[in-house]
Each structure stands twice: as C-alpha cells, then as structure tokens.
Amino acid sequence: MRAAIEIRGVEKSFGAVRALAGIDLSVGRGEAIALLGPNGEGKSTLINVVAGLSRADAGEVSVCGHDVVRGYRAARRALGVVPQELVFDPFFEVREVLRLQAGYFGLGREQDAWVDELLAALGLADKAGAPMRTLSGGMKRRVLVAQALVHRPDVVVLDEPTSGVDVEMRGAIYRLCGRLLAEGRTIVLVTHHFEEAEALCHRVAVLVKGRIAALDTKQRLASGKGGLEAAVMDLVRAVGP
Secondary structure, rough: OOOEEEEEEEEEOOOOOEEEEEEEEEEOOOOOEEEOOOOOOOHHHHHHOOOOOOOOOOEEEEEOEEOOOOOOHHHHHHHEEOOOOOOOOOOEEEEHHHHHHHHHOOOOOOHHHHHHHHHHHHHOOHHOOOOHHHOOOHHHEEEHHHHHOOOOEEEEEEOOOOOOOOHHHHHHHHHHHHHHHOOOOOOEEOOOOOHHHHOOEEEEEEEEEEEEEEEEEHHHHHOOOOHHHHHHHHHHHHOOO
C-alpha cells in the first residue's frame, strides 16, 4: 500500500539559512504523526513544501502517490491544511466561505449536508450566517478547520490547530481527529503542546536545525524520566546552538 506522504531527501534554503537539510519521512495511511521542535527548526517550511506552497531545492515529495510538483492538482486535492495564521475574507459569511472552498475543488451544493455536519461538529451552526469579521479569534480558527475538511481530503495537516482556542474547542478538535482516523484518514499535527501530540498521534518526529533528530512512537520517546517533553528538550540540547 502506498504511503499517505513520502518525503525523500528534501532540502530548502532561504539565502544563507538552510531550513531543511535533507528530510526523509514516510507517513502511513490512517496514521497520525506529530512534528515537534522549537520555533525556526523547519516544521512550517516542511509543511509548505508538502502543500506545494514552497518548492524544495532538492528531493521529492508525494501525497497519496501524487508528486506535489508534477501532479500538484491531484496532490492538493488529497490534502487539507489548517494554517497557523488566521487568513480569512472579512465580508463573507461562514457558510459562504465553506461553499467557496468546496468550489475550488469542483464541488457544489452536494456538499451542503457535509458542510452542515462540520458546522455542528465545530460548534459553528449558530454562526453559519455570520460575516467572518464578526467572529472571535477562536471561532475564526474553527472555520479554518472546517475549510480544510470541506473537500474530504485523505490527508489533513493541522498547524497549531488549538492556538488561541478554548478548552471546549480543543475537545471538539480532538474528537474530530479521532473520527478522521477512524475513517482511515491521515493526520500530520504541528504543535508545541506535548500533551496534544500524546493524545492524538501514533508517532512523533522531532525537527532540529532542519533535520529529523528523532522519529519513533510516542510511547518509546516518552518512556524516559520526564516524558515526551523532556526527551524533546534533551534532543534539542544535544544538537547544540
């Protein structure tokens, strides 16, 4: 069976800064994997390369068997990305935003039932007719999650999905992730919350200085004294400044 994501020898530099220094990573279908590491170590750059938003200087990336450069349209169709930044059009209503997002993938009103389901699952049903500009930051982030899922992608990338949200919303996202995994979908979680990685993911990849410093199950990485957080911090210190 093909992997959901295949990354081979990926390198990326921005001027003199080497953001990715040869990344090899395979993510299985139906797997949840966390990308951990301090800020500036290459996590967001790697996600941008996987999503086709940034082109690698070297190496290859495929999503569900589709090369992200040569087969961009098919690769992007298989992928849903929840960005870290709050990006939105202030004048569209919530339901309009989701219908437009579905339209980008050639989907029409046949998605309305799924849109309603997403709105309910994310606590947005009573905000369906509200303009985006009237929503709180946490509500806007809920809409971003719904946008990423509206075309039913096989692979979902969550970049700090619970940043700025309340406990209730965090629980809703956890439950939604559980449902996605039960349906056989793949999740890539970028987070600074170690408890989030432990709650949602099967494996953990630790990125330090553009390289994967560790890749293992959460149980093995967290088996030492201090758990997962201590293990990650030890890896960061071992690589050095």
